[in-house]
Amino acid sequence: MSGKSDVYLLLKKELSHELQVRGLSTDGTLDDLRKRFLSALDKKVKINQEIVDDFDEQEEIQLASARYSELSEAVEAMNTNDIAEMRRLKARLVHSHNRLHRQKFQDDLETKRCELVKNLYALYVVVKEATPSAVSKGLITTLVDYFCFVNCLVCALLLGEIDLLKDPMHGNPRPHVAWYRGEELLTNYTTPEGPAAESILLLNNLGRVDLRSELTCIASNNNRTLPLSSTIHVDMNCRYQSRH
Structure with a gap:
């Protein structure tokens, strides 16, 4: 994640994944998960690569494909004047990209993974370039x-x-x-x-x-x-x- 504020923009299932790959409990309400993830970020709890490597490759590809389709539709319908919506889209795209980027598969599934990573980043670029900039040029x-x-x-x-x-x-x-x-x-x-x-x-x-x-x-x-x-x-x- 790029910052703590982005934690509040993620869905419950996305927060659950970020906690799971860090070996933390995924039980509780959305607010519980947010607090737990914020605490993990404060303590700099690292991602456990063994947990990541243990995910089912076929299932991860299917989930990523579904997320890409969902986010593609959201990007097509996005309101560029709604800053909150744009931030939420960017946060979810970053999560989806990072989730797939940190994994490594075999053969055809690896080819598909790389393609999805590239496509998710391309969507992120579309949203980022359409978002009004509030950064000081000084x-x-x-x-x-x-x-x-x-x-x-x-x-x-x-x-x-x-x-x-x-x-x-x-x-x-x-x-x-x-x-x-x-x-x-x-x-x-x-x-x-x-x-x-x-x-x-x-x-x-x-x-x-x-x-x-x-x-x-x-x-x-x-x-x-x-x-x-x-x-x-x-x-x-x-x-x-x-x-x-």
């Missing part, structure tokens, strides 16, 4: 120091936040950009207007664990079969390593 002027390294990736470490900018090669059409922390799709980024395909990711209230995390930027458009990507690891001394 954010970049608050940065104190810049640290430059490979692939035009620029970082700045401030008190409690890190700002990442990425220009993943100019594309025609402009590339779609996705950010990940490990296997988790991040959504708190913006794409400023301009000739460059630039994306700005903001992570607030970073702690020691967060600053040792792996952050990946992936860019793709209709002209490339494989997306471009760059991954960085950030430590508390503000040293950056990049790999492709």
Whole structure:
């Protein structure tokens, strides 16, 4: 999830899944599940990959296909003037994408999984681009120091936040950009207007664990079969390593 506020936008079955993959109880009311998941986020309870790997592959594909159809219809009928509806759609798309993205299947089911992951992200892009932006464009002027390294990736470490900018090669059409922390799709980024395909990711209230995390930027458009990507690891001394 991209933030605690998104927890209140998920359905009960979606919250149940997020608790289940963390080895937590799924009993109780919707409010109980929200409180339990918020507590898990505060305690940084990690996803148990063994639990994820134990899901039935065929059933997961069927569920994901049904969710994709449901969300596709919701996107087609969405009211772009309803900010609450747009936020709810984005939160549910992120959950559905992350649920499938963190899994790995075999043979034809893996091909289908990858296709659904791609389609869910494409839906998310549609909703994100249709959502009115409320992000201040003066954010970049608050940065104190810049640290430059490979692939035009620029970082700045401030008190409690890190700002990442990425220009993943100019594309025609402009590339779609996705950010990940490990296997988790991040959504708190913006794409400023301009000739460059630039994306700005903001992570607030970073702690020691967060600053040792792996952050990946992936860019793709209709002209490339494989997306471009760059991954960085950030430590508390503000040293950056990049790999492709």
